[in-house]
Every structure is written in structure tokens, then in C-alpha cells.
Amino acid sequence: MEIYITNRKRNDFPDNNDLSPEDMPLSVAINALELAQDAKHPTISLVGNEPALYPDLEKLFAQAAKRNIRCILETSGLMSDSVKNLILEHKPIICWKLYREKFYSKEDKLEIQKNISEIIQAEIETSIRLYVDDTYDDYSFAINFVNSIQGSMLIVRLNCYEHFDDIRPFMHKNFEWLVNLRFSNHNIILDCMFAPCVFEHDMLGAAYRYGVRTLECNPKILTLPDGTIAYCRHLTNHNDAKLAQFKSVNEIIKYFNNKYFNVNTMLPNTSPCYDCITRAIQRCGGIPLLKKYTEAEAALDILKKKMESPDYQDSDPETHFKDIWNMGSMSLVLNKYADAVECFEENRRLMPENPEVHFKLACAYWDAGRRNEAEDEFRKASRLHENPADPLLELYRRLSENGNMIRARMLLEEIKKLQKK
Numbered sequence: 285m286e287i288y289i290t291n292r293k294r295n296d297f298p299d300n301n302d303l304s305p306e307d308m309p310l311s312v313a314i315n316a317l318e319l320a321q322d323a324k325h326p327t328i329s330l331v332g333n334e335p336a337l338y339p340d341l342e343k344l345f346a347q348a349a350k351r352n353i354r355c356i357l358e359t360s361g362l363m364s365d366s367v368k369n370l371i372l373e374h375k376p377i378i379c380w381k382l383y384r385e386k387f388y389s390k391e392d393k394l395e396i397q398k399n400i401s402e403i404i405q406a407e408i409e410t411s412i413r414l415y416v417d418d419t420y421d422d423y424s425f426a427i428n429f430v431n432s433i434q435g436s437m438l439i440v441r442l443n444c445y446e447h448f449d450d451i452r453p454f455m456h457k458n459f460e461w462l463v464n465l466r467f468s469n470h471n472i473i474l475d476c477m478f479a480p481c482v483f484e485h486d487m488l489g490a491a492y493r494y495g496v497r498t499l500e501c502n503p504k505i506l507t508l509p510d511g512t513i514a515y516c517r518h519l520t521n522h523n524d525a526k527l528a529q530f531k532s533v534n535e536i537i538k539y540f541n542n543k544y545f546n547v548n549t550m551l552p553n554t555s556p557c558y559d560c561i562t563r564a565i566q567r568c569g570g571i572p573l574l575k576k577y578t579e580a581e582a583a584l585d586i587l588k589k590k591m592e593s594p595d596y597q598d599s600d601p602e603t604h605f606k607d608i609w610n611m612g613s614m615s616l617v618l619n620k621y622a623d624a625v626e627c628f629e630e631n632r633r634l635m636p637e638n639p640e641v642h643f644k645l646a647c648a649y650w651d652a653g654r655r656n657e658a659e660d661e662f663r664k665a666s667r668l669h670e671n672p673a674d675p676l677l678e679l680y681r682r683l684s685e686n687g688n689m690i691r692a693r694m695l696l697e698e699i700k701k702l703q704k705k
């Protein structure tokens with residue numbers, strides 16, 4: 285779990301954000317600690333533009349210690365002596381953010397080197413996160429930094445907006461020195477976006493052989509300064525839930541799984557993963573969530589524009605039905621439930637005897653929280669369907685997932701009778 289504690293910054297680094305408010309109120313940070321403390325090995329990552337500048341850092345360390353929570357503090361290494369003393373006293377794990385060389389002045393480099401060597405001397409656990417903002421550049425300058433911390437872990441993080449074609453050049457330029465670091469006992473983790481398809485065959489073989497780990501896209505659970513939560517820092521625009529709504533981290537994970545289930549299982553036809561064998565044999569979960577989400581939003585936008593164009597009025601009824609259907613399906617995937625309901629209601633008006641339309645409308649009603657109307661539509665779909673049990677099985681699944689077990693079991697009896705006919 286990560287908490288974004290501040291926008292304050294020491295330098296213009298490429299992963300800086302401008303969120304509101306500038307600093308997370310301590311009460312919000314404490315809410316996050318309270319949720320994190322129930323984990324088996326409670327840990328919290330303090331992230332932001334320059335988390336070391338958070339004015340309540342000392343109080344936050346004290347609150348975490350009270351709850352036995354281990355803090356991971358991200359920092360560029362640019363910090364005042366008072367913050368450094370705080371670190372030496374509280375000993376959080378340091379996650380050292382490393383950027384391209386051009387972002388540092390000569391003075392910056394000297395300050396970072398001095399701070400980092402004092403932190404290492406104090407035997408504070410340190411890992412390095414290399415931020416790749418230009419995939420065509422060479423990052424081998426990082427070797428010296430990584431080697432200055434014995435046996436450290438290097439996490440390479442890409443921006444998940446990147447296109448796969450733009451990641452391959454990074455692999456070509458940087459793979460050799462990355463793998464070589466394994467021989468000097470460093471752990472290498474390639475964060476999401478390093479799917480098997482960005483490696484040449486021999487590179488992938490070497491990565492597997494030497495234990496270079498790749499991570500799939502998974503929820504980082506980021507609490508923003510205003511107390512809302514996001515899946516990760518790239519999805520900060522899709523935050524509609526408040527941390528205070530949840531009683532445990534598991535509940536938040538469940539929330540994200542539900543929220544992004546549709547978009548995560550859906551891969552637009554344009555996606556390179558559509559018929560990928562690697563995905564079929566479960567060696568890759570496919571492209572990161574943000575890309576799927578963006579692709580689905582773009583597809584919906586194209587469809588909307590097409591339907592708004594003056595020529596569209598002359599389209600034949602079959603095309604019109606299909607376009608509305610696609611628009612409803614996309615809206616459902618993107619959790620725009622009111623739009624999905626509107627589309628499938630129009631489909632129902634156009635084809636009242638089509639069981640698939642009633643089924644989709646039922647799903648849209650259900651997701652929009654209109655459960656009675658949803659049940660009516662599942663039943664209409666069942667009456668019109670050549671396999672009447674199928675729509676009811678989906679209703680059964682949803683009732684049981686929702687905890688309505690008495691009604692779910694009664695429905696199951698109904699389904700069994702239908703299946704015997």
C-alpha cells in the first residue's frame with residue numbers, strides 16, 4: 285500500500301505530479317496506517333514528488349512505529365540534514381529514486397552522494413528505483429550507483445503509457461548491464477510493461493536463467509492526498525472511492541478487482557495480445573490496465589463521434605443496432621453504467637424478442653444497482669433463450685456473490701428443474 289504524502293519537490297523530475305492538496309493531512313495518513321496495520325508484515329510506502337519534504341514526516345514515522353508498521357520512504361536523495369537525521373533515527377527502508385543524469389546538477393550529485401553514503405553507513409536498508417522516462421536513452425550510468433550499495437535491489441520502472449515498440453530499444457541498449465548486475469549479487473526487478481514480447485528470445489532466456497524478475501500489472505493501492513484511492517499512480521484520474529469507505533486492505537483489493545474486472549478481461553481487437561500464445565499459456569497477463577482502459581475509452585470515443593456525424597442518420601437499422609450494442613458493451617466495460625443502460629434499453633426497443641439484449645440490459649441494470657429490474661430482465665432473457673438456464677445461472681452467480689444465498693439457492697432449484705426438461 286502506498287500513500288502519496290506530498291507534492292513538494294526539490295527538482296523538476298519526470299514523475300512529478302500536481303495533486304491536491306499539496307500535503308496529505310496527517311489524519312488521512314493515519315487512516316491509511318490503520319488499514320495497513322492488519323497485514324501479516326505491515327509495510328507502507330511513503331511516496332510523492334519528494335516525500336522527504338513532507339512537513340509531518342516525524343509524526344508519521346512515530347504513528348507508524350506505534351502500530352509496528354515498517355515504512356518505505358521514497359527519496360531522490362536530495363534532503364536537508366534535519367530530514368537525514370530523522371531517517372537515521374527512525375530507519376525506514378529507503379527507496380532511492382534515480383533519474384536520467386541530465387536531471388541533476390553537479391551540486392545535486394554531490395549532495396546525493398553524501399546523503400546516500402551516510403545512510404548506507406548507518407546500515408539502513410536501501411533499494412533503487414530507476415525511472416525510465418525516455419526508452420531510447422542509455423541508462424548504464426546507473427551501474428556505479430547500484431554498485432555503491434552492496435547487494436541492493438534495482439527496480440526499473442517504466443511509464444505504462446509507453447508503446448511496446450518503444451520499449452524494445454530500451455531492452456537492446458540496457459539489457460546487458462542489467463543482467464551483469466545479477467553477477468555482482470544485485471536483485472533486478474522489471475516493473476510492469478516488461479512483457480515477454482518486448483524481449484528477444486535470447487534475452488528472455490537469459491532473464492529467466494539469471495533470475496531477472498518481471499512484474500505484472502497489479503494494484504499498488506495508492507492513497508492520494510485528498511483521501512481518495514487509486515489503483516496505481518498512473519490511474520490517479522480514475523479515483524472515485526475514499527479510503528475511509530474500507531475496513532481492510534483486502535476489501536480495497538476486492539473493490540479494484542470488481543471495478544476493473546471487465547476492462548482487465550477485455551482486450552480490444554487492436555491489442556497485440558489478442559491472439560498471443562504466451563497469454564494463452566498463462567505466461568503473461570497481457571498489457572497493463574492503464575493501456576487497456578485508455579484503448580477502451582478511445583474505442584468508445586470513436587464510436588460516439590461516428591454516431592454524431594451528419595452522415596450517420598442514413599445508416600441502415602442493422603448497423604444502428606450494432607453500433608448501439610457496441611457502445612453499450614464498451615460503456616459496461618468502462619463502468620459507465622447509466623450510459624450502458626441507455627444503450628441496451630434502445631436495443632430492447634429495436635429488438636424486443638432478442639434474448640441477448642435482455643441479458644446485457646440485465647447486467648447493466650445490476651451493475652447500476654437496479655437489482656429488481658435486472659432480475660426481471662434475466663428472467664425475460666431466460667424465457668426467450670434456447671437454453672433457458674443460462675441467463676438464470678448468471679443471476680445465480682451474481683446473487684451468491686452478493687451474499688443473497690437464500691434467494692440464490694431457491695433460484696438454483698428453479699434452474700435444476702429447467703435443466704431436467
Ligand code: SF4
Binds near residue numbers: 480481570
Ligand atoms: S500477452 Fe500481450 S503483453 Fe503478454 S507477451 Fe503476449 S502480446 Fe506481449
